Every structure is written in C-alpha cells, then in structure tokens.
Amino acid sequence: MIEEFRTLLAKLIVERGLSHKEVALMLDVDPSLISKYLSGEALPNKYRVKEIAEKFNIDEEYLKRVVDFSRYLQLARKRAGIESDASLVLFSGIYDAVQRHSKYIKSQDVNRILQKMIEALKRELNLE
Numbered sequence: 001m002i003e004e005f006r007t008l009l010a011k012l013i014v015e016r017g018l019s020h021k022e023v024a025l026m027l028d029v030d031p032s033l034i035s036k037y038l039s040g041e042a043l044p045n046k047y048r049v050k051e052i053a054e055k056f057n058i059d060e061e062y063l064k065r066v067v068d069f070s071r072y073l074q075l076a077r078k079r080a081g082i083e084s085d086a087s088l089v090l091f092s093g094i095y096d097a098v099q100r101h102s103k104y105i106k107s108q109d110v111n112r113i114l115q116k117m118i119e120a121l122k123r124e125l126n127l128e
Helices: 005-016 020-027 031-039 046-056 060-080 085-100 109-124
Strands: none
Touching (some): 005 031, 020 031, 020 046, 046 060
C-alpha cells in the first residue's frame, strides 16, 4: 500500500535524526512549511519534490507517486467529508490499481474514477 507524503516525510526525518528546523535549512524553506507538510496541510510542488528526493536520496518517481496519491487522497477526503483510516485503506487500494493500469486509462477519466470511488466509500461507511 502506498503511503501519504506526510507519513513518508516523518519517517525520513526520524530515520535521519533530523529536526524540523534542520530539514527546513536543508530545503531552504521556512520551518512552518515543514510543519504544514507533516500535518498534511501542504504538499510539495514538482520542483520541491525533486529537491526532497535529492536531499533524502530517495527515488524521485516514487516520491512523485506518493505526492500524487496524497493529492488525490486530500481531494477524496474533502469531497467525501471523511478523515478516517478506512478512507486511506480503501482509496489507496483503488489508487494503486489505477496507477498499475494508468497507461490504459485516459487522464480525463481519473476524476470520474475518483468520484465513483468517493460514492462507493460513502455507501460503505453509511455516510449517504
């Protein structure tokens, strides 16, 4: 299962024994941005993704997928009004399936797939 960006960043920080301030200095950003990343309030843009991948020595393509997943998850949670772990588990399964078959899925279909997932998630969690 793919993880959220905030979870991955937190693990990277702990594994390397860094403080939030040290990470901010490393990435040349305000420490408040690191706090926003860790709380899920903000996600890095494509330039920052490249920099984070380089600084933490992780695969940039994997990090892009994690950030994309986190964006879709934020959107799904916002649209569905769900913050539970169930939404993460269900959505990550669908997201992984979409990613595995992305070469067969038109980009305009992604929103439709996401909307169907949200509808199913609401039904599953009795939120309708």
